[in-house]
Amino acid sequence: MPRNREQNELMRSQRTEQILAASLKLFARRGLSATKISDIAAETGMSQGLIYHYYSSKEEIYTEIIKDAFRRLNEAVTILKNIQLPPEEKIKKAFEGLLINLEKSDDSARYHYLVAQASVSDAIPEGAKKTIMENRDYPYQIMEEIIREGQEQGTIKKYDPNQMSVIFWTTIKGLAFHRAVLGNRFKAPSADILMEMFI
Amino acid sequence: MPRNREQNELMRSQRTEQILAASLKLFARRGLSATKISDIAAETGMSQGLIYHYYSSKEEIYTEIIKDAFRRLNEAVTILKNIQLPPEEKIKKAFEGLLINLEKSDDSARYHYLVAQASVSDAIPEGAKKTIMENRDYPYQIMEEIIREGQEQGTIKKYDPNQMSVIFWTTIKGLAFHRAVLGNRFKAPSADILMEMFI
DNA sequence: GTCTATATCCAGATAGAC
């Protein structure tokens, strides 16, 4: 009994989802080059050959995941930028949202950590490198703008806004790290502690 | 003209130094498995064969570097533990010392970042894994003790000391990350911003 | 779409000359 077009597309998207999810997990834990296609196959329960039916190389999978990571991050950052709240509350909301995600979602921490790793490494595919170059400054810029605005209004401490933005994001990356080490034993710290640096 | 024993030992230690330095740089940037022995050879200017004269495998080099990293870190932490200063000033000194090192020394950031990476990865040699397991809690414990003491004396803010210790170290790791990305364009933030969380 | 079998290539490690 032949499948129709919708069924085929559904299957295809399910398969690619599985591959991407398994690969994210493995790449975050072992890195690109220590992750074997056979690992991805084992993790998804597919054969090695079948992986190649959907992606032409390990690098292509990796690049796809990096793009996904920035899609998610940029979306969240843009929402933050546009939301109607005073600057100091934006920062609080951002911390809280990020920390909650970090605590409850394995994948959230994995994305953060993978991007961090990929940003440092020069042993990554060209496509991934390009995506990183094009996107990496955006979150820092937006946070810096928010901080500047708050400082003008007198609600945010008057340290160098660029430094403060760097601290905001490196704190998150550091915690994502820690989460990656501890797995779901990780308990996110209170956002209040972090907010002491800003208000 | 034959060399005497001291000259041989000097040469040996110079060679191993070179290999370790080059490997630290490469491992931090690309990870263990993406770093080839031929890369290390090229970076040191030695032949591939010569590397094997000093180390029996890539894993052995890696394990050695991880041990070095903890030797240095533990030494610094122990000094901090024993130095005669009130708790809040210990924390300040610790931040300042770590930030200055991060800014001026490539290797300092590399060690931090490499340990972070190694702590997450399960694709590392057994020996390295063991070293990490045995040492990773020590810095967190000491910092937590210092914080507890300061809280009893009323000089440090009264958030959960365990969370505060985690934040202390993850902040450093996050900044080491950032340093690894930016290289020597990195400008360390003021320790005062970070101290806002503690005093 | 999916699997098994296989070709190819490349990195790790060794051998042996100097």
Added chain:
DNA sequence: GTCTATCTGGATATAGAC
């Protein structure tokens, strides 16, 4: 101690059957 040449294993990617 150092180099070049080589062996070997394992991972990527392909081919072809079902």
